[in-house]
Amino acid sequence: MLIFPAIDLFEGKAVRLYKGDYTQMTVYSENPIEVARDFEKAGATCIHMVDLEGAKSGTTPNLETVKKIACETSLFTEVGGGIRNIQTVSKYLDAGIDRVILGTAAVKDEAFLKSAVEKYGERIAVGVDIKDGKVAIHGWLEKSELDAMEFCKKLENLGVKTVICTDISKDGAMQGTNHALYKEMSEEFSLDIIASGGVSSIDDVKKLAAQKLYGAIIGKAYYTGAIDLKEAIEEAK
Numbered sequence: 001m002l003i004f005p006a007i008d009l010f011e012g013k014a015v016r017l018y019k020g021d022y023t024q025m026t027v028y029s030e031n032p033i034e035v036a037r038d039f040e041k042a043g044a045t046c047i048h049m050v051d052l053e054g055a056k057s058g059t060t061p062n063l064e065t066v067k068k069i070a071c072e073t074s075l076f077t078e079v080g081g082g083i084r085n086i087q088t089v090s091k092y093l094d095a096g097i098d099r100v101i102l103g104t105a106a107v108k109d110e111a112f113l114k115s116a117v118e119k120y121g122e123r124i125a126v127g128v129d130i131k132d133g134k135v136a137i138h139g140w141l142e143k144s145e146l147d148a149m150e151f152c153k154k155l156e157n158l159g160v161k162t163v164i165c166t167d168i169s170k171d172g173a174m175q176g177t178n179h180a181l182y183k184e185m186s187e188e189f190s191l192d193i194i195a196s197g198g199v200s201s202i203d204d205v206k207k208l209a210a211q212k213l214y215g216a217i218i219g220k221a222y223y224t225g226a227i228d229l230k231e232a233i234e235e236a237k
Contacts, residue, residue: 001209001236004048004078004194005039005229006219007032007069009062015052016220020129020136020168022052028223036069042229046076048164048194048217054082055103060091070096080127080164084109089116093123101164103127104137106155107146117159125162125194126155130181136168149188156189163189164217166197177204179211186211205232 007014010025014032018024029035036047047069051062059082070077080101083089092100099122106113106126116124128148129136135146152163165185167178177198185193192214199205200221208216216236221227 001205001213002046002194002215003044003205003229003233003236004046004215004217005042005044005222006048006050006196006217007035008050008052008219009065009081010052012062012065016223017052022056026223032065033068033072036073036075039229040073040075043233044075044229046078046215047073048196049077049079049081050101051079051081055080056082058082058084058088060088063091063095066092066097067095070098078125080125085112086115086119089120089124093120099123099125099162101125101127103129107135107137107151110158113160114158121159122161124160125164126160127164127166128152128155129166129168131168149184152185152189152191156191160191162192162194162214164194164196168197176200177208177216179204179207182208182213183211186213200226202227202231202235205235209236 013027014029014035015025015027049066053061066079076098078099079097083100083102084105089100130148133148135148135151182195194215195208195213196217199216199218218227222229
């Protein structure tokens with residue numbers, strides 16, 4: 001299993017939200033590139049980034065920071081947050097980002113999702129944010145009526161390879177992750193599943209690795225020191 005340490009970007013800073021709430025934001029670093037280099041030093045090979053401003057506005061205000069991290073580290077880079085058209089997808093991928101994550105647009109605009117997958121294949125991932133079994137959209141501010149498992153089946157049929165699955169109720173709460181959900185998903189689908197939200201202890205990492213998931217995202221637990229990144233990477237192997 002791969003460990004994806006995370007940087008959430010807001011105004012060029014590394015921040016974290018509590019359960020996706022923009023009013024409950026903690027700034028962890030004014031220098032995200034240094035944070036990415038620290039990930040690299042700890043043995044990370046991948047990084048997960050979210051442009052929180054982009055998630056709201058559908059623009060790419062943190063593109064230069066993302067680009068710098070992609071160019072100045074050897075990390076495999078994936079980024080999400082407000083990617084709603086093929087021009088934005090191309091802008092990121094042409095800038096050297098390895099994979100982009102579609103969220104709300106993948107739910108609302110199937111034609112766009114199809115064209116992105118047809119054009120870029122495995123470089124397109126989809127973020128499936130789950131709230132009470134349904135897919136949440138618009139930066140978690142709205143819950144759709146779309147059943148999460150049905151949506152994942154649809155993604156699989158469309159040729160999507162990688163899904164980043166977040167249980168919103170667990171995100172940033174430091175109360176453990178939803179192991180039952182990831183177990184069900186890994187048994188049900190042939191997708192590469194990245195677990196996100198609530199990975200808050202080495203025990204969580206061990207359990208997810210035992211389920212043979214493709215990846216796990218570590219966010220707040222890294223910044224608070226609850227998880228030693230080097231140890232998590234070793235356990236995930």
